[in-house]
Amino acid sequence: MRNLNVMDLVRHRLFWPLAALIALLVANTIRTTSFLNIRVQDGHLYGALIDILRNSSPLILVALGMTLVIATRGIDLSVGAVVAISGALACSFLASAPNPNSIGTVLVACGLALALSLVLGVWNGFLVSVLGIQPIIATLVLMTAGRGIAMLITSGQITMIHSTPFKTIGSGFWLGVPVAVLIAGSVFAIIAALTRRTALGMLIESVGINPQASRLAGVQSRSIIWTVYAAAGVFAGVAGLMISSNIMAADANNAGLFIELDAILAVVIGGTSLAGGKFSLSGTLVGAFIIQTLTLTVTILGIPPAVTPLFKAIVVIAVCLLQAPIVRSRLAVRRPARPVPVEVAA
Numbered sequence: 074m075r076n077l078n079v080m081d082l083v084r085h086r087l088f089w090p091l092a093a094l095i096a097l098l099v100a101n102t103i104r105t106t107s108f109l110n111i112r113v114q115d116g117h118l119y120g121a122l123i124d125i126l127r128n129s130s131p132l133i134l135v136a137l138g139m140t141l142v143i144a145t146r147g148i149d150l151s152v153g154a155v156v157a158i159s160g161a162l163a164c165s166f167l168a169s170a171p172n173p174n175s176i177g178t179v180l181v182a183c184g185l186a187l188a189l190s191l192v193l194g195v196w197n198g199f200l201v202s203v204l205g206i207q208p209i210i211a212t213l214v215l216m217t218a219g220r221g222i223a224m225l226i227t228s229g230q231i232t233m234i235h236s237t238p239f240k241t242i243g244s245g246f247w248l249g250v251p252v253a254v255l256i257a258g259s260v261f262a263i264i265a266a267l268t269r270r271t272a273l274g275m276l277i278e279s280v281g282i283n284p285q286a287s288r289l290a291g292v293q294s295r296s297i298i299w300t301v302y303a304a305a306g307v308f309a310g311v312a313g314l315m316i317s318s319n320i321m322a323a324d325a326n327n328a329g330l331f332i333e334l335d336a337i338l339a340v341v342i343g344g345t346s347l348a349g350g351k352f353s354l355s356g357t358l359v360g361a362f363i364i365q366t367l368t369l370t371v372t373i374l375g376i377p378p379a380v381t382p383l384f385k386a387i388v389v390i391a392v393c394l395l396q397a398p399i400v401r402s403r404l405a406v407r408r409p410a411r412p413v414p415v416e417v418a419a
Contacts, residue, residue, distance in 0.1 A: 086343075086344035086353060086356060087343075087344065087353070087355065087356055087359060089392055089395040090342050090343060090344070090356060090359045090360060090363060090392060091359060093342075093363055093388065093391070093392045094359060094362055094363050094366060097363065097366045097367065097370055097388075098366065100370065100374075101121070101366070101369070101370055101373055104373050104374060105121075105373055108121050108122075108373075109121070109122060111123060113249065116246075116249055117246045117249050118246075118249050118250060118251075121369065123251065123254075124369070125362065125365050125366055125369060126251065126254045127244075127251040127253050127254055128365050128368075128369075129257075129361050129362055129364075129365040130251075130253035130254055130256065130257035130312075130315060131156070131253070131257075131312035131313075131315045131316050131329075131332070132312070132332060132335055132336060132339065132361045132364065132365060133257045133260075133261065133357075133358060133361045134256075134257055134260060134308040134309070134311050134312040134315075135152050135156070135305075135308060135309050135312050135329075135332055135333070135335075135336040136335075136336040136339040136340055136357045136358075136360065136361050137260065137261060137264055137308055137354065137357060138152065138301075138304050138305030138306070138307075138308035138309060138336075139152065139305060139333070139336040139337060139339075139340050139357075140340050140343075140345055140352050140353075140354060140357045141264075141268075141277060141301040141304060141305065141352070142208070142301050142302060142305050143281075143337075143340055143345055143346075143347060143349065143352065144277050144278060144281045144301070144345065144349060144350065144351070144352040145277060145280045145281045145297065145298050145301055145349060146208075146280075146281050146284070146348065146349030146350075147201060147208035147298065147301070147302070147349075148208045148209050148212065148337070148347075149197060149208070149212045149302065149305050149333070150209065150212040150213050150216040150333050151193070151197060151212040151213075151214075151215035151216040151219055151333070152305060152306075152308075152309040152312075152329070152332065152333045152336060153216065153219075153309075153329040153330060153331065153332045153333045154215055154216050154217075154218070154219020154220055154222075154223070154329070155190050155193050155194070155215070155219060155306055155309035155310060155313065155329075156309050156310075156312050156313035156316060156328055156329025156332060157219060157220060157223040157313065157323075157324075157325050157326075157328040157329050158186075158189060158190070158193065158219055158222050158223045158226065158310075158313070159186040159187070159189065159190050159309065159310035159311075159312075159313030159314055159317075160186070160223075160313040160314065160316055160317030160323045160324075160328050160329075161223040161224075161226040161227045161232070161317075161323040161325050161328075162182075162185055162186045162189055162226055163182040163183060163185070163186040163239070163313075163314055163317060163323070164182075164227070164232045164234050164317050164322065164323035165226050165227055165232055165323065166178075166181070166182040166185060166186075167179065167182050167234045167236050167239060168232050168233070168234050170182070173234060173235065173236040173239070174235075174236055174237055174238060175238075176238050178236075179236060179238040179239045182239070183239075183242075183314055186310055186313065186314060187307060187310045187311065187314075189310070190306045190307050190309060190310025190311075190313070191303055191306055191307050191310070192306075193215060193219075193306045194302050194303040194304065194305055194306020194307060194309075195299065195302070195303045195306070196215065197211055197212050197215060197302040197305075197306065198298060198299035198300070198301070198302030198303055199299070200212075200214070201298055201302060202294075202295040202296075202298040202299045202302075203295065203299075216333070220325060220326065223323075223325035223328070224325045224326075226323075226325070227323050227325050229325075231322055231323065231324050231325075232322060232323040233321065233322045234321055234322065234323075235321065236321075239318050239321075240318050240321055241318070242256070242314050242315055242318040243314075243315045243316065243317070243318035243319030243320075244318065244319050253315050253319075256311065256315070260308065260311070261354065261358065264354060265354050265355075268354065269354075276292055276297055277297060277301065277352070278350055278351055278352070279292055280292065280294045280297045280298065280349075281348075281349030281350040281351075281352075282349065282350040282351075309329070312329070312332070313328065313329060316328055316329060335361075335364050336361075338360065338364060338389050339357055339360030339361040339363070339364055340352075340356075340357050340360060341360070341389075341393060342356070342359070342360035342363055342364075342389060342392050342393065343355070343356025343357040343358070343359055343360040344356040345357065363388075363392070364385070364389075367384070367385050367388055368381070368385075371384050371385075
């Protein structure tokens, strides 16, 4: 096996996303020399890097589901609304419970929120796979109505709660590591194992590349599409629990606002094509880290909050352009083609 040279490294789909992430970390370190420091306090890990990992966890979960949906030539614009609905239902249940600090009560609240998120994901999958509605239209319905459902659950109010077990989901620690990071890492490992160690990943890619051909080959494309939308709904529900438990409140208007756009950006930055087909979970992970690091960078650099979307757009466009095939082909030096052996007649 030949060794990879510099050009092979540059051509890798994760080279420019990783380069952008390292550049952001270096810029933050130059601005704040203690940026990379990690300290242990009361047996817990703290620091800017730990904050990036913890705050990235909800986006990672939503982006993982978005990756699977996009791989099947779909899109899910309703994940932000599902985040709000999940947090609203869990907080409302805990607020009305006689003992919100009971672990059993918290488990029931989380179970109800995830069950409703699953139903909403199945609903999106039904509209897309069974009724044949365009994914952007099918999920736009729930995106529009979802905030209203969350407002209906909370009666139009910000629901405040006090539950120590529930708070652990978003801001708790286990063995010194934030629980949110452990949850997101576990989900990532499970999805990576299912899609790369089993035939599920190949089936998802086949449906995204050519749904008609995969159906003729015996692949249950309708079931695959239904499954990825259901998974996206559940992941968004877990993210909603994280966000609401972090602030110990359900804000139907602002919870998960625009997280669907950040998730799509993370997927695109990671190298997954919106046209469907091959996908990269590791690229999505790097993309989520880039977006969260950008959010922290604009704060450290003192950029006004109103200019933050513009700054984020500039960095995202730069990374996407560097990943474009025509740009990569011009940046990379073409190696001479290997001579093709020719058979000589005796």
